[in-house]
Amino acid sequence: MRFLTATARGWWRQLTSMRTALLLLFLLAIAAVPGSVLPQRNVATEQVDVYQAENPQLSRWLDRFGFFDVYSSPWFAAIYLLLFTSLVGCVLPRLREHVAALRRRPPAAPRHFARLSVHAELGDSASTADDAAQRLRTLLRSRRYRIAVRTGERGEVTVCAEKGYLKETGNLLFHTSLLAMLAAVAFGYGWGWYGNRILVTGPDSGFCTNLQQFDEYGLGPRLQPADLPRFCLELARFDAEFLDDGQPTVFRADVTWSTPQGEDGRHLLEVNTPLRLDGANVYLLGHGYAPILRYTDRAGRAQTSVSPFLPIDGMMTSEGAALYPDANADTRSGQRSTDAQAAFSGVYVPTVPASGPPALSAHPTERAPGLLLTAYRGNLGLETGIPQSVYEVPRRALDDGRLKQLPGSAKMLRPGERWTLDDGSTVEFVGTRRWIAITVRHDPGGPIVLATVIVMMAGLVAMLTVRRRRLWFRLTPTAGGCQITAAGLPRSDHPAFGTEFTTITSAARDATDITPPAVSTVEEVATEPASSLADNIRS
Secondary structure (H helix, E strand, O other): OHHHHHHHHHHHHHHOOHHHHHHHHHHHHHHOHHHHHOOOOOOOHHHHHHHHHHOHHHHHHHHHOOOOOHHHOHHHHHHHHHHHHHHHHHHHHHHHHHHHHHHOOOOOOOOOHHHOOEEEEEEEEOOOHHHHHHHHHHHHHHOOOEEEEEEOOOOOEEEEEEEOHHHHHHHHHHHHHHHHHHHHHHHHHHHOEEEEEEEEOOOOOOEEOOHHHOOEEEEOOOOOHHHOOOOEEEEEEEEEEEOOOOOEEEEEEEEEEEOOOOOEEEEEEEOOEOEEEOOEEEEEEEEEEEEEEEEEOOOOOEEEEEOOOEEOOOOOOEEEEEEEOOOOOOOOOOOOOOOOEEEEEEEEEOEOOOOOOOOOOOOOOOOEOEEEEEEEEEOOOHHHOOOOOOOOHHHHHHHHOOEEEEEEEEEEEOOOOEEEOOOOOEEEEEEEEEEEEEEEEEOOOHHHHHHHHHHHHHHHHHHHHOOOEEEEEEEEEEOOEEEEEEEEEEOOOOOOHHHHHHHHHHHHHHHHOEEOOOOOOEEEOOOOOHHHHHHHHHO
């Protein structure tokens, strides 16, 4: 039993050492690198799918070890919890000792001043030892020293002064803030949530904060769907401005919002101007074009779709698809004809170039728009009930052989043009609408993280700039007054301590009316480190 207790105590000491905490902090920084380099499912699921399609063998191993969900992986959580435990074990004992040290009087003067790093014979004063001690006390307090005056058995008076406790306070503030920041991040992960959505301009394309209406979402493990704030958003207008070389200058979305309580408003959503509501913030992520296609099947039934196309380059060349699962349905039975469903994949070009590849836009604005369409017919496979991305349906159906590309079915359409297919059905390119990608987020730990970072920086400044040091003055009674000697000890590396000591002793001579001795020197022991002199305090 003793062996187990001793082993556990040894492991605990190793875990709570500052060296281990620094090592774990370094490991946490390294572990976060894959989350910044690789696409993450909780941010962009479609990018993860693209990466897996391009790197199938590597992705299998990366997914097995959780590199696409780094911040939710067990190994990242293990490092996080070990660092949290290590910091708690480091900070709490030091905090208790520091509070006790703040309440403790400065230590008594060492017996031999000549052994300290700096010392000096100040000379004789006509004042009594008690009167001179009070003057020194006033002088040192004006310089923000903590003071303790002691009287020895032989009548000598010592003035003990200490300064620089703010250094340790800053050190503890830094580490306590780091601990609080880790707790705030964990709190934000547990009770935070996000949802991404594409909004198309128009009154028929708004959405409300129900999980079913988000394109993708993520809830913290401590959160339930009923806990989400209730409000609705609608995109009234979107404007984008570009330079002649295609560089963007302005993204501006005019959105309206409303709540079930009857509150409503309007907001100009920009990249650095989110919409802040009670319980969530709305951020603008991206934008694009949504071609409007009107498909008329061979029975004469018309269907209109507004399909957001996703940009593939900086000139807003965009790819997308439009699906018509109800096309060519049996008019007598009212059932879908799953072997004659229609789909179109295409490339939208806002500005068709005068020369060069027509499928690459020359500018992001709609100066000469064109839509290059490819037609498909067959079974879209939507009857399975499994959620599917509209952008992946044609590709998967083609891979399964359920969908066939119509021969010679690639055609460039201009707005208002119509294309007649081989079975008499037609598709018309009506025009476009603008769309924006937004993310609705709530991170309750965000304000706490901001506050802890500010406190952390303040603690770091104090830790790096403040120097801890001690001073002692010994006043030995004489027939005509008292004799004063002084010594000092820097508690940390402080190259300017000798200059500071000289300044204080000079002020002490003036304050106590000392008659300078024939030879007045301040001796410095520069070769002996301050840490090795700490034992002299106890002598």
